Amino acid sequence: MREEEIETAIKVVVVGNGAVGKSSMIQRYCKGIFTKDYKKTIGVDFLERQIEINCEDVRLMLWDTAGQEEFDAITKAYYRGAQACVLAFSSTDRDSFDAIQSWKKKVEDEVGELAMVLVQNKIDLEDEAVVQQEEGEELAKQLKLRFYRTSVKDNVNVDEVFKYLAEKYLQEINTVVEEEISPQKIGGPSFFTTQTNSTTNGKNSEKEKDGGTITLHPSKRRTQGKKNNFKCTLL
Numbered sequence: 001m002r003e004e005e006i007e008t009a010i011k012v013v014v015v016g017n018g019a020v021g022k023s024s025m026i027q028r029y030c031k032g033i034f035t036k037d038y039k040k041t042i043g044v045d046f047l048e049r050q051i052e053i054n055c056e057d058v059r060l061m062l063w064d065t066a067g068q069e070e071f072d073a074i075t076k077a078y079y080r081g082a083q084a085c086v087l088a089f090s091s092t093d094r095d096s097f098d099a100i101q102s103w104k105k106k107v108e109d110e111v112g113e114l115a116m117v118l119v120q121n122k123i124d125l126e127d128e129a130v131v132q133q134e135e136g137e138e139l140a141k142q143l144k145l146r147f148y149r150t151s152v153k154d155n156v157n158v159d160e161v162f163k164y165l166a167e168k169y170l171q172e173i174n175t176v177v178e179e180e181i182s183p184q185k186i187g188g189p190s191f192f193t194t195q196t197n198s199t200t201n202g203k204n205s206e207k208e209k210d211g212g213t214i215t216l217h218p219s220k221r222r223t224q225g226k227k228n229n230f231k232c233t234l235l
């Protein structure tokens with residue numbers, strides 16, 4: 001019998017103008033709370049939550065970055081190593097919508113390509129809305145990103161945003177492993193299986209003698225050097 005234990009950690013950065021609801025979104029997702037008070041983030045903050053995707057444990061490390069430009073130098077350093085990103089704007093703040101492309105660029109300049117999603121927050125504030133749903137949809141189409149409309153206050157779609165990013169990231173990384181690793185090199189496809197049908201070759205993996213643990217090191221080419229090790233235990 002063979003049992004698999006996989007742990008993946010994903011660094012997610014949440015970016016966007018000040019007061020769009022980045023801290024609130026992370027707090028809602030990780031702690032299940034919402035507060036009306038606005039406390040400007042100074043620099044960066046960090047929370048994490050563990051979820052399960054396709055029977056796989058995934059640890060999401062959520063980095064909350066300040067929206068004000070004065071903190072750009074600090075926050076940029078924290079983008080490095082990110083594997084996923086939330087680009088957030090607020091329904092009630094046109095400037096935050098107009099700034100999305102520049103946030104995207106700031107992150108990509110540091111990290112390269114990564115799993116991204118566009119989020120329109122504060123959809124509960126219908127009367128104060130200055131950005132329409134269609135505009136968000138249009139921008140998402142243009143940027144080729146999935147679009148979510150959230151209300152952190154009413155807890156609408158917040159879980160979905162992070163679940164999508166985790167799934168997208170896992171899909172990408174598993175494609176890398178599948179693309180680059182030929183089963184023949186390790187003596188046939190039955191040697192190693194995961195929920196993703198990933199296999200490995202001698203270069204990117206080690207089979208440790210004790211307990212039959214295999215550690216997969218996905219290619220650095222598509223992951224831009226980020227470390228994401230899959231651990232599977234064969235029983």
Ligand SMILES: Nc1nc2c(ncn2[C@@H]2O[C@H](COP(=O)(O)OP(=O)(O)OP(=O)(O)O)[C@@H](O)[C@H]2O)c(=O)[nH]1
Nearest residue numbers: 018019020021022023024036041067122151152153
């Ligand atoms: N009505 C409503 N208010 C929200 C929502 N999300 C956040 N807020 C409020 O918006 C304000 C700003 O939220 P924050 O989460 O602090 O914003 P931020 O993007 O982290 O701001 P910076 O730290 O300055 O970058 C707070 O008063 C929140 O309570 C929402 O979905 N609906």
